[in-house]
Structures are given as structure tokens and as C-alpha cells.
Amino acid sequence: MPAADLLVIGGGITGTAAAIRAAEAGARVRLIDAGVNAGSDANAGSLHVQLQSRFIRLFPEQAPNVEASLPLYLAAVREWERLEALWGPFDLVRKGGLMLAEGEEQLRFLEGKARREAARGLAVELLDRAALDRLAPWLGPQIVGAELCRDEGKLDPLAANARLKARAAALGVERVAGRVVALTAAAEAATADGARHRADRAVVAAAWGTGALLAAFGLAVPTRAEPLHMNITEPAGPAIGHLVQHAERSITLKQFGTGQIVIGGGWPAEARGPGRVPGVRAASLLGNVALAARLVPAIGGLRVIRTWAGMNTTADGKTILGPVPGAPAVTVAVPGDAGYTLGPLVGRIAAEVALGLPATEDPAPYGLARFSA
Amino acid sequence: MAAECRFTFDGAPVAAAPGQSLAAALTAAGIRAFRTTATGAGRGVFCGMGVCQDCLVTVDGVPNRRACMTPAAAGMAVATQVAFPALDPAAAATAAPPARRIAPDVLVIGGGAAGLAAAAEAARAGAEVVLLDERRLAGGQYYKQPAGEAPALDAQQAAGAALVAEARAAGAELVGEAAIWGAFDGPLFLGEIGGAALVAAPRTAIVATGAYERPALVPGWTLPGVMTTGAAQTLWRSYRTLPGRRVAVAGSGPLNVQVALELARGGAEVALVAEAGPNPLLHPVPAARLLAAGPRLALQGVAMLAALARRGVALRHRSRLVAVEPAGGGLRAIVDGPGGRRAVVVDAVLMNEGFEPQNEILRLLGAAMDHDPAVGHLRCRRSERMETSVPGLYAAGDCAGLGGAPAAVAEGRIAGRAAAAAAGHGDTHDLYAFERARGRARRFQRALWALHDIRPRPAAVLDPAATLCRCEEVTVGAARAAMAAMQPGHAGSLKRLTRVGMGRCQGRYCGPVAARLVSEASGRPLDALSQFAPRVPVKPVTVGAILAAEQAMAAGDAGG
Ligand SMILES: Cc1cc2nc3c(=O)[nH]c(=O)nc-3n(C[C@H](O)[C@H](O)[C@H](O)COP(=O)(O)OP(=O)(O)OC[C@H]3O[C@@H](n4cnc5c(N)ncnc54)[C@H](O)[C@@H]3O)c2cc1C
Ligand SMILES: Cc1cc2nc3c(=O)[nH]c(=O)nc-3n(C[C@H](O)[C@H](O)[C@H](O)COP(=O)(O)OP(=O)(O)OC[C@H]3O[C@@H](n4cnc5c(N)ncnc54)[C@H](O)[C@@H]3O)c2cc1C
Ligand code: FES
Numbered sequence: 043m044p045a046a047d048l049l050v051i052g053g054g055i056t057g058t059a060a061a062i063r064a065a066e067a068g069a070r071v072r073l074i075d076a077g078v079n080a081g082s083d084a085n086a087g088s089l090h091v092q093l094q095s096r097f098i099r100l101f102p103e104q105a106p107n108v109e110a111s112l113p114l115y116l117a118a119v120r121e122w123e124r125l126e127a128l129w130g131p132f133d134l135v136r137k138g139g140l141m142l143a144e145g146e147e148q149l150r151f152l153e154g155k156a157r158r159e160a161a162r163g164l165a166v167e168l169l170d171r172a173a174l175d176r177l178a179p180w181l182g183p184q185i186v187g188a189e190l191c192r193d194e195g196k197l198d199p200l201a202a203n204a205r206l207k208a209r210a211a212a213l214g215v216e217r218v219a220g221r222v223v224a225l226t227a228a229a230e231a232a233t234a235d236g237a238r239h240r241a242d243r244a245v246v247a248a249a250w251g252t253g254a255l256l257a258a259f260g261l262a263v264p265t266r267a268e269p270l271h272m273n274i275t276e277p278a279g280p281a282i283g284h285l286v287q288h289a290e291r292s293i294t295l296k297q298f299g300t301g302q303i304v305i306g307g308g309w310p311a312e313a314r315g316p317g318r319v320p321g322v323r324a325a326s327l328l329g330n331v332a333l334a335a336r337l338v339p340a341i342g343g344l345r346v347i348r349t350w351a352g353m354n355t356t357a358d359g360k361t362i363l364g365p366v367p368g369a370p371a372v373t374v375a376v377p378g379d380a381g382y383t384l385g386p387l388v389g390r391i392a393a394e395v396a397l398g399l400p401a402t403e404d405p406a407p408y409g410l411a412r413f414s415a
Numbered sequence: 416m417a418a419e420c421r422f423t424f425d426g427a428p429v430a431a432a433p434g435q436s437l438a439a440a441l442t443a444a445g446i447r448a449f450r451t452t453a454t455g456a457g458r459g460v461f462c463g464m465g466v467c468q469d470c471l472v473t474v475d476g477v478p479n480r481r482a483c484m485t486p487a488a489a490g491m492a493v494a495t496q497v498a499f500p501a502l503d504p505a506a507a508a509t510a511a512p513p514a515r516r517i518a519p520d521v522l523v524i525g526g527g528a529a530g531l532a533a534a535a536e537a538a539r540a541g542a543e544v545v546l547l548d549e550r551r552l553a554g555g556q557y558y559k560q561p562a563g564e565a566p567a568l569d570a571q572q573a574a575g576a577a578l579v580a581e582a583r584a585a586g587a588e589l590v591g592e593a594a595i596w597g598a599f600d601g602p603l604f605l606g607e608i609g610g611a612a613l614v615a616a617p618r619t620a621i622v623a624t625g626a627y628e629r630p631a632l633v634p635g636w637t638l639p640g641v642m643t644t645g646a647a648q649t650l651w652r653s654y655r656t657l658p659g660r661r662v663a664v665a666g667s668g669p670l671n672v673q674v675a676l677e678l679a680r681g682g683a684e685v686a687l688v689a690e691a692g693p694n695p696l697l698h699p700v701p702a703a704r705l706l707a708a709g710p711r712l713a714l715q716g717v718a719m720l721a722a723l724a725r726r727g728v729a730l731r732h733r734s735r736l737v738a739v740e741p742a743g744g745g746l747r748a749i750v751d752g753p754g755g756r757r758a759v760v761v762d763a764v765l766m767n768e769g770f771e772p773q774n775e776i777l778r779l780l781g782a783a784m785d786h787d788p789a790v791g792h793l794r795c796r797r798s799e800r801m802e803t804s805v806p807g808l809y810a811a812g813d814c815a816g817l818g819g820a821p822a823a824v825a826e827g828r829i830a831g832r833a834a835a836a837a838a839g840h841g842d843t844h845d846l847y848a849f850e851r852a853r854g855r856a857r858r859f860q861r862a863l864w865a866l867h868d869i870r871p872r873p874a875a876v877l878d879p880a881a882t883l884c885r886c887e888e889v890t891v892g893a894a895r896a897a898m899a900a901m902q903p904g905h906a907g908s909l910k911r912l913t914r915v916g917m918g919r920c921q922g923r924y925c926g927p928v929a930a931r932l933v934s935e936a937s938g939r940p941l942d943a944l945s946q947f948a949p950r951v952p953v954k955p956v957t958v959g960a961i962l963a964a965e966q967a968m969a970a971g972d973a974g975g
Contacts, residue, residue: 077904083911180502204912208900219904276479276919276955277453279499300453301499312600322951324599325968332965335958340502342962343477345955347919 046072048396049231049241050215051222051255054082055382056375057247058206059389060396064245065213067397072239073210074231076221078317079267081249081381084352086272086306087199088285088294089122090380091115092139092159092166092191095151096292096308097359097379104359108379110407111360112162114387115380116193117403121387125202129209132202133299139194139285140169140178142337143187148289152189165192180281180340194285196296199382206386222248225255227369243396247375247389249355252362256374259366261413265376268354269311269320273331275344277301288337295334303341305334311351320351355381363388364395364409374410420489424472431487432654434551434562438463438470438482439654441493447639449482450496454888459639460658461885463646464556465549465594466627466773468919468955469637469885471496476503479955483646486551486562514612514967519545520838521831522604522617523587524595524776527555528820529812529827530623531578536831537621538585540841545615546587547606549594549954552653553579555625556645557820559652568652578824596952598779602808605964607956612964614971619807619834622777623827626770626813629791629871630924631666632891634880635739636766640746644767648674657683659762663748665689665736666767667867672719672730674765679726686759688723689734689750691768692867701865709859738878739764769869771927772814778949780805786941790817790864791871792927793943799850800843801830809834819863822856825849874931884925886918894929898936906930906947919955922947 048064050057053075061071093112098105119136126134143149149168156166169177170187177190211217220233229244246252250267282297293307309326327349335342355376361384362376375392377384387403394401420431424446431440438460441449448457450471458469463483470482472493478500482493521537523530526548534546546553554560558575567573582589593613597605602620606613628643630636640659644666647658651674661684664675675685695702706713723730734752741747742760749758771792778784782803784793794816801809811830812823828849836843877883879892894913903909906916906929915929916922922929930945939945 180504200911200914204897204901211901275958277499279501281502319948322599324597324603324605327597327951328605328961328965328968331958331961335962340504342959343503343957345479345919345957346952346961347955348917348921349951 046070046216046239046241047243048072048393049074049229049239049244051225051231051244051246052248052251053217054080054247054249055203055206055385056249056377056389056392057245058210059386060245060247060375060393061210061215062206062213063390063393064397065210065215067393067399069397071215072218072241073215074218074220074222074233074239076251077219079250079319079353081352081354082199082203082385084272084350085199085382086294086304087197087202087298087382088296088380089119089136089195089197090139090383091119091164091193092141092189093155094380095141095287095289099290101356101359107359109158109162111378112159112164114361114403115383116163118384118387119193119195121390122197122383125206125386126197129205132205133198134195135197135283135299136193136195137283138190138192139287141189141191141287141289142181142185143289144184145186149187152187152289156189159191166190178282178284180338182337182339185337196285196298198298198300222255224258225372227259227366227371229371243371243373245373245375245392245396247392249376249381250353252374252376256366259369259372260415261366261410262415263357263362263374263410263413265355265357267313268356269313269351270354271306271309271311271322271326271330271349271351273305273327273346273349275303275341276347278303278341278344281340282338286337291333293330293333293337295338303344305330320353322349322351361388361408362410363392363405367411367414420487422487422489422491422493424493425495432563435487435654435656436483436562437472437474437485437487437493439650439656440487441482442650442658443656448495449639451498452888453498456637456888457639458637460646461642462627463642463649464627465954466920466923467885473500484549512611512963514614514963515608516614516967516971517545518616518618519543520618520840521834522615522620523547523623524604524620525555525623525625525812525814526550526553526589527623527625527812527823528557528578529625529823529830530555530621531582532824532827533621533623533811533831533834534587534589535578535582535585536828537835537840538582538587540832540835542835542838542840544587546582546589547593547595548589548591551591553589553591557823559649562653565655572652594954595776596954596956598776598951598953600780602780607960610960612960612967614964614967618838619809621809621811621830621834622814623811623823624773624776624814626772626817627923628767629769629771629869629927631736631766631768632877632881632883632928633736633738634878635746637882637885638739638741638746640762641739641764641766644671644674644765647678647763647765651677651681657681658765660684661686661745661761662763662765663687663689663759663761664765665748665750666769667691667869668767668769669716669863671765671767672716672723675728676719676723679723679728685726685728686761687748687750688728688730689736689752690730690732690867691735692732694732695866698866701862705859705862705866708862709855712859736764736766769871770813770817771923772816774814775921775949775953777803777808777810777814779951779953780808782808782810784943786943786945787816788870788941790869792816800833801826802833807837817860819856819860822853822860825853825856829853871927871931874928874935877928883928884915884918884922886920887914889913889915894932898932902936903933904937906933906945909933910947916947921950921953
């Protein structure tokens with residue numbers, strides 16, 4: 043195969059953003075994607091900024107890492123707004139996110155969380171029931187209050203993916219189907235079908251596939267595939283402007299521009315082995331939708347028209363971004379928790395690091411030295 | 416005799432016969448547009464069998480009820496379904512009725528020819544059998560039963576009534592208005608019975624969900640008044656309602672001829688029947704083969720053709736519908752054939768270009784399938800006992816691939832015996848008679864379809880102006896443009912690019928065509944995995960019903 047300037051491994055939102063940035067800078071870009079289980083194809087389009095309670099509960103040891111990344115989330119939402127202005131519409135709406143409390147204890151948890159977030163520069167405030175009634179009259183009667191984070195929002199990931207992929211294609215990014223099985227420090231990649239791809243530099247944006255590719259460099263990067271569940275209803279009139287979450291339980295709920303209500307928030311799906319799309323679990327479907335119905339009773343008469351399962355990627359809670367120690371031709375870009383929110387920013391910075399262009403954000407806090415043996 | 420009842424539609428009074436569906440009553444009243452889409456287009460009855468989701472209406476304030484599946488009742492306030500109904504804060508106040516949990520030896524899903532036969536055999540063998548059907552009345556598409564107290568229309572309905580009686584007498588429990596919407600490993604089935612949640616964990620399961628009709632994707636196929644031939648047949652056979660005073664029929668296969676004749680006998684004027692296949696009289700060899708394979712059925716077919724001719728109905732061979740346009744209060748059907756292009760103005764256009772199996776439940780559970788290019792759809796891989804590749808899961812009838820009603824009965828009887836035996840009741844000896852009947856029926860089907868043309872047309876010939884996805888209102892041209900720009904390698908990628916297949920019908924109509932579009936462009940032949948991946952729910956299900964199922968599961972878990 044002829045050489046390219048930059049090889050991008052992984053064609054989700056992160057790899058696509060990296061490819062766009064590099065091609066805009068004049069680089070010849072080849073993007074290799076395995077074509078399976080991209081979280082970007084399955085995700086719910088929530089633009090997360092505040093700390094997700096699910097994360098604090100499930101991976102408490104990672105919470106400090108997530109908290110350290112909070113300023114990056116703010117910058118990431120701005121990156122989405124920049125892209126929407128250039129290549130949208132993606133149906134991006136930034137009315138803020140509500141994290142609901144069903145009792146005093148949950149309200150106190152949110153107060154503590156809000157203090158930590160405000161210290162990191164987030165626009166957060168606590169609302170009592172009367173204030174909520176003005177903003178969100180459709181909430182169940184058991185909700186006593188909520189934390190509002192004005193920076194949060196939502197977008198239509200299908201529209202965003204389609205438009206950004208079209209932008210990459212228009213810039214001449216060459217998209218190759220294949221699974222990379224080996225990568226060298228000289229940015230040479232071998233795919234499962236036996237082909238070899240040479241380039242000056244490489245960006246690894248392979249989400250759950252990243253750890254395996256970096257083992258050769260003596261790095262133990264703990265990327266794990268996490269199958270997650272989603273639900274969507276038929277359309278209703280516009281009513282729910284906010285992204286809705288819960289102080290203790292796993293849920294995200296919002297209304298798309300199509301009028302459909304999207305319900306997710308990290309309920310588990312059934313892994314079916316590598317390379318296969320995960321399956322839907324009855325318990326997740328029932329539990330996730332029932333919880334939504336309790337929090338927002340007004341959706342009770344709508345019908346769920348589809349559920350699906352997709353592959354999220356978790357690592358150590360913090361974005362992984364920067365050159366491989368000892369192999370400067372290889373740059374890694376794994377956005378971390380709420381990776382669709384972070385993907386465009388992290389992908390862009392990775393391309394800038396790889397090509398030696400000035401980056402708007404300092405990637406140093408997210409570097410890979412923490413994974414060296 | 417129950418008396419006629421009255422309800423209102425958008426405030427105006429409408430009369431309904433006892434048991435009549437809302438769709439039939441509205442059609443009889445000359446009302447064809449039931450809902451408006453996001454772009455403001457009108458839609459009405461299309462499939463007549465609960466699949467297309469285009470007949471939605473608001474009933475007593477509850478949005479998105481299928482008019483074809485909802486019986487009319489006195490005093491109902493029915494309204495045009497708007498595209499974006501307001502969220503209803505009172506929705507949760509109505510407590511869901513208690514859920515039903517069942518764990519029979521044999522669960523039969525679908526009460527058509529195959530399901531009824533399966534239930535009868537399994538129950539006779541001593542198994543505890545529950546048969547569920549989404550429709551109020553058992554019988555399925557071939558044995559469609561009359562609503563209310565109407566007597567059987569003909570021998571076909573009488574035979575259906577006898578099969579229903581046989582299954583009941585054998586001890587099977589037949590449950591109507593019970594739809595399965597979810598299938599999970601186990602197997603575990605989730606459904607709805609008349610508004611209540613249903614949780615079924617059977618020892619063995621027989622899927623007998625039948626088929627739905629393949630439409631002609633021409634410009635105008637979404638207009639109110641354009642419907643499948645089977646939808647018109649249901650209006651007439653179940654509800655004694657004509658789809659219109661003057662109708663045109665197009666597509667291929669004996670169903671079109673049969674329904675044209677039934678409607679003509681019922682008083683409709685049949686302006687035209689367009690058949691894509693050749694005239695059998697000009698093709699004596701395949702015609703003779705058909706006669707040899709099934710003399711009785713073949714002669715019935717000849718008699719139908721003769722009866723149509725006697726009524727002066729024009730049956731045009733090698734002719735195809737190319738477009739439907741609004742014309743005054745009616746529809747103009749435009750047909751191409753050997754004599755050139757011709758147009759007829761009618762009240763209703765009926766179409767059937769073959770069948771697609773309702774195999775969603777089988778695919779969800781991972782049953783292996785093969786693509787059959789002769790009919791252009793998937794066939795479920797089965798043992799001679801009708802067991803799928805998933806142990807304990809059986810498939811019978813048209814859901815496993817087109818086979819027709821007699822084969823469905825034979826397969827149902829075999830599956831019923833086999834499933835009962837697997838659950839510890841009876842045995843699978845002496846199934847030869849059923850196997851012979853199945854073989855005969857299959858030979859007849861092969862000869863029958865050789866005289867018609869139900870291989871799906873290449874996607875390349877479709878008119879770019881035709882709607883590809885009814886639900887999301889995506890045209891063939893828009894899909895082609897996305898394909899040219901992005902070269903999706905799978906129908907699923909085309910879906911994410913264009914939203915085809917993302918609507919309420921779950922891609923049942925556009926899915927097979929999207930798979931063909933991608934296959935033709937990429938050169939990759941169609942196989943069992945070319946179509947959109949199956950997803951739960953197989954039919955839309957209310958959030959409230961899911962909440963009720965969750966409560967039932969939680970209570971069950973607590974109890975045991
Ligand atoms: C159901 C679900 C809902 C979600 N909802 C949200 C949300 O609302 N908001 C949010 O911010 N985040 C959400 N996420 C997380 C988010 O989707 C992901 O973090 C994000 O999409 C990751 O983007 P990515 O480009 O880094 O990786 P991905 O989109 O996962 O893409 C990685 C690509 O790399 C390919 N690949 C892997 N290994 C190799 C290899 N060796 N060679 C070649 N290619 C390879 C894969 O096939 C894949 O196509 C959700 C995730 C899931 C599963
Ligand atoms: C609209 C239509 C009209 C037809 N008319 C004729 C005809 O006149 N003559 C002829 O020879 N052939 C006709 N056919 C072909 C016919 O399908 C078969 O010959 C025969 O009915 C097959 O029997 P079956 O038992 O496999 O399926 P069917 O008779 O179709 O029975 C399947 C049953 O399963 C039920 N069902 C499906 N999904 C679910 C679910 N998720 N939950 C609960 N219940 C479910 C349906 O309500 C239906 O009653 C018609 C087909 C269709 C689609
Ligand atoms: S006509 Fe009622 S669902 Fe198709």
C-alpha cells in the first residue's frame with residue numbers, strides 16, 4: 043500500500059475528528075476502521091459536563107480522575123458547538139442538564155457534588171421543587187429537587203456522524219475497512235487480512251481496541267469494552283428540553299429534535315464475543331424504561347419502538363491523550379467517560395500533537411506515562 | 416344480534432357494525448386518511464394486519480392506536496393522529512392491570528394455519544398449550560374469521576372455524592389480543608394481553624407468526640387508499656367492508672386474483688388486475704406441471720380466472736404498477752404492460768408482490784437462516800421435526816419462509832407433536848402423513864410460483880421519487896445519494912446515514928429493499944445477515960406496559 047502522512051486507527055467520532063483536523067492541515071490521511079462496535083454508532087448524544095453519578099458509584103476509585111478532567115468537558119462542549127456551526131446542523135441544544143434527587147440524602151449528595159464542580163469552573167446550581175415545577179413540570183411527584191448544570195446539552199449523533207464522515211470524505215480522507223493487529227514505533231500497521239500500511243505518523247483512536255495495540259510498546263492501558271443498553275420511543279410534541287439524570291440511579295433521558303424520547307444511562311447489555319454486536323437483556327430493558335416512567339410519568343402513553351446495545355469503552359476514568367513514551371510517531375486518543383462528548387476535542391488535539399501543530403488545550407495531564415510498567 | 420354502534424371521528428358521527436375494526440368502520444364511511452406524518456402527508460390503512468403502523472389514530476385521548484387492530488366501541492372519541500402528540504401528564508395515573516405470568520409446556524405464538532394445527536396436536540399429546548395471537552380472532556391470514564356474529568363466508572372460513580374448534584377441543588388455551596413484543600435468551604417472551612403485561616417462560620416454543628406482504632415501491636404507494644391486497648381482503652372477509660367502490664389490483668400471485676374476485680362478488684367494480692407473471696394459457700408446460708402437482712387447487716385457480724373473465728374484469732399479464740397519483744377524490748393507478756401504458760381512476764389501489772416472513776422473533780433468538788434468492792427472503796433452517804438451530808425453539812408456516820396454508824398446517828402438526836414430545840408428552844412416531852402432505856404442498860407451491868413473478872425486482876429499477884421508508888419518509892433517490900457519497904457496506908450503515916428503517920414499522924418494508932440496494936452497489940451477495948439486525952420490541956410497546964412487566968418480574972422474583 044502506498045504511504046500516507048498520517049494513519050488513523052479507529053473511525054468513531056475521535057478518529058474522524060483527528061482525520062478531519064489532519065486533512066485540513068494538508069496531510070494525506072488514511073483511516074483504518076474495523077467496522078464493528080463503534081460506541082459512536084450506538085451512543086445517545088448526551089453532552090455530559092457534570093460528574094455522572096453512575097461513574098462515582100461504579101468506579102469510585104476513578105472519580106478523582108474524572109473530576110480532574112472536568113475542564114476538558116467544558117472545552118469539549120464548545121468544540122461541538124464550533125463543529126455544529128461549521129458542518130451542522132446536528133440538532134445541538136444546550137439547555138442544561140438536571141440531576142434529580144428523590145430524597146433529602148440525595149439532595150445533600152448533590153450539594154456536595156455541586157460545590158466540587160463549581161470549584162472547577164462549572165455553572166451549576168441547586169433547584170428546589172418549586173423551581174423545578176417551572177422548568178420541568180413533567181417530573182414525577184416524588185422528585186424533591188435537582189442539580190442544574192447549565193453547560194450540558196444534547197445532539198443527534200446520527201446527524202453528527204453522517205455529516206462529519208462526509209466532511210472527512212470531502213477532504214480526501216481515505217477510509218479503509220480492516221482490523222489492525224500490529225503497530226510499530228515507525229507507524230507501520232498490519233491488518234488482519236495481511237495488508238500493511240505505512241505512514242510517517244499514526245493516531246490510535248481505537249477505543250476498546252487500543253490496549254491490545256499498545257501492549258507491544260510496554261504499556262498496560264486498561265481499555266475495556268462495556269456493552270450498554272439504549273431505548274427510544276416514538277415522537278411526541280416538544281416538552282423536555284433538558285438532559286435528565288438521577289443522583290443515585292443509572293439513567294439519562296432526553297428528547298431529540300425528532301420528538302423521540304431517548305432513554306439510556308449505562309444499563310448493561312450482553313457481550314456476545316469480540317467482533318459481534320452485544321445483545322439486549324430483558325432486565326435492562328425493563329429496569330431502564332420503568333425507571334424512566336417513574337421519573338417522567340408523562341411518557342407512560344408513548345410506545346418504545348426500539349432498543350439496542352452498543353459498545354462503550356472504559357479505562358481509568360481519565361482521558362488518554364498523547365504520544366507513546368519512546369515511540370513519538372504514535373499518538374493515542376481515547377476520550378474516556380462520556381466519550382462522545384469528548385471525542386471531537388480529543389481527536390483534534392491528537393492530530394495536532396501528532397503533526398506538531400499548536401494545540402488549544404494542554405494534553406500533558408492526560409499523557410500515557412501513567413501506564414508505563 | 417348486537418346492534419350497530421356509534422363513535423365519532425374528529426367530532427363527526429360514524430356507524431360501526433358489531434366487532435368491526437375502527438379501520439373498517441372509517442373506510443365504510445369513506446374516510447381514508449387517519450394520521451398525518453411529520454411532513455404533513457396523510458396516511459391510512461396499508462397492511463391491515465398491525466405491521467405498517469400507518470393507520471394510527473387517537474382513541475379517547477390515547478395516541479397512536481392502530482385502527483386496524485382496534486374494535487370500534489360505542490361512544491369512542493376517535494381523532495386524526497397528529498405527528499407530535501403532546502405528552503400527557505395524566506398518563507401514569509391509570510394503573511396498569513395485573514400482569515399474567517405463564518410457563519406452559521408448549522407456547523405457540525401465532526394462531527394462523529400453522530399455529531392452530533400445532534396447538535391442536537400438542538394439546539392432544541397431553542401437553543399444556545397456550546396459543547397467543549395479536550388479533551382478537553384466531554385464524555390468521557388464510558383462515559381469516561368473520562367478526563361479530565356473521566356466518567362463515569365460504570369453505571375457507573368454515574375450515575378455519577373447524578381448526579379453531581379442533582384446537583380448543585384438544586384442550587389448548589387460545590388467547591386473543593395477545594401480542595409478543597420481546598424475545599430473549601431462555602427463552603423468555605414478553606408481551607401484552609389486552610393492555611396487561613404478559614411474561615412467558617415456556618418449556619418449548621413454536622413460532623408461527625406467518626408473513627406480511629411485499630408492496631410495489633412506486634411513487635404514490637403511501638397515499639391513503641393504497642393498501643395491500645391482504646388488507647382489502649381483511650376488510651372484506653372479516654368486516655364485510657369494501658375497500659372502495661372501484662378498485663385496481665396489482666402485483667403477482669393467486670391472492671390478487673382471489674381478492675379481486677371476492678370484492679367483485681361483494682359488489683366492487685374491479686377496474687383492472689395487473690399480474691407481473693405471464694399468461695398461463697400461453698405457457699402450457701409450467702401450467703401442466705401445476706395441474707399435476709395439485710389438480711384440485713389448480714382447477715380452483717382456473718375457475719377463479721374464468722369467473723373474473725365472466726364478470727368482465729380485465730386481467731393483464733406481464734403488467735406492473737408504475738405510479739399512483741391523487742385524482743380528484745380518488746386515485747389514478749398507472750400500469751405498464753405489453754399494450755403500453757394505461758391509467759385507471761379508482762377509490763382504492765391494492766398491491767401484493769409476494770410475501771416477507773415475520774421472522775423477527777426467530778432471528779432475535781438466534782435461529783439460523785438462509786437467504787433464498789428464488790423468493791428473495793430468508794428461510795429458517797429447521798430439522799425435519801421443525802426445530803430451529805436453537806434447541807426447544809420450533810418454527811412452522813410462512814414465518815420460516817413462504818410455503819402457503821396447506822404446508823403451514825402440515826408443519827404445524829409436526830412441530831406440535833415434536834414440541835410436546837420434547838416437553839415430555841407423547842412421541843414423534845408416525846408423522847409420515849403430515850410429512851407427505853407437506854411434500855405435496857411444497858411441490859404445488861414450486862409449480863405455482865413458476866407461473867408468477869415474485870422474485871424481488873432489482874433495486875436499480877426503482878423510481879427515485881418513490882418512498883423507500885414510509886415511516887421516516889426517505890425516498891429511493893435520497894438513499895441512492897447517500898450511498899453514492901458514503902458507500903455504506905451494510906444496510907445498517909445506510910440506516911444510520913439516512914434514517915431508513917428507524918420508524919415504527921421497524922424497517923419491515925424498506926429493510927429488504929435497503930439490503931438489496933447495498934448488495935447491488937457493493938457486489939456482495941445477499942445472505943442471512945444482510946438485513947437490518949432484529950431489535951426488541953418486534954412491535955412498538957407502551958412505556959406503561961413495560962413498567963407493568965417490570966413490576967410483574969420484580970414481584971415474581973420476590974416470590975420465588
Ligand atoms: C449505548 C451507549 C450510549 C452512549 N451514550 C453516550 C452519550 O450520551 N454521551 C457521551 O458522551 N458518550 C456516550 N457513550 C460513549 C461514547 O459513545 C464513546 O465513548 C465514544 O463514541 C467513543 O468514540 P471513539 O471514536 O473514541 O470510539 P468508537 O466510537 O468506539 O470507535 C472505535 C472504532 O475503532 C475500531 N477499532 C477498534 N479496534 C480496532 C483495530 N484494532 N483496528 C481497526 N479499528 C479498530 C472499532 O471497530 C470502532 O469502529 C455511549 C456509549 C454507548 C455504548
Ligand atoms: C394479508 C395476507 C393475506 C393472505 N391471504 C391468503 C389467502 O387468501 N389465500 C392463501 O392461500 N394465502 C393467503 N395468504 C398467505 C398466508 O400467509 C398463508 O398461506 C397462511 O396463512 C400461512 O399460515 P401461517 O399460520 O404460517 O400464518 P398466518 O395465517 O399469517 O398466521 C400468523 C398469525 O400470527 C399472529 N402473529 C404474528 N406476530 C405475532 C406476535 N408478535 N404476537 C402474537 N401474534 C402474532 C398473526 O396475528 C397471525 O394471526 C395471505 C397472507 C397475508 C399476509
Ligand atoms: S393498517 Fe394498521 S398497522 Fe398497517
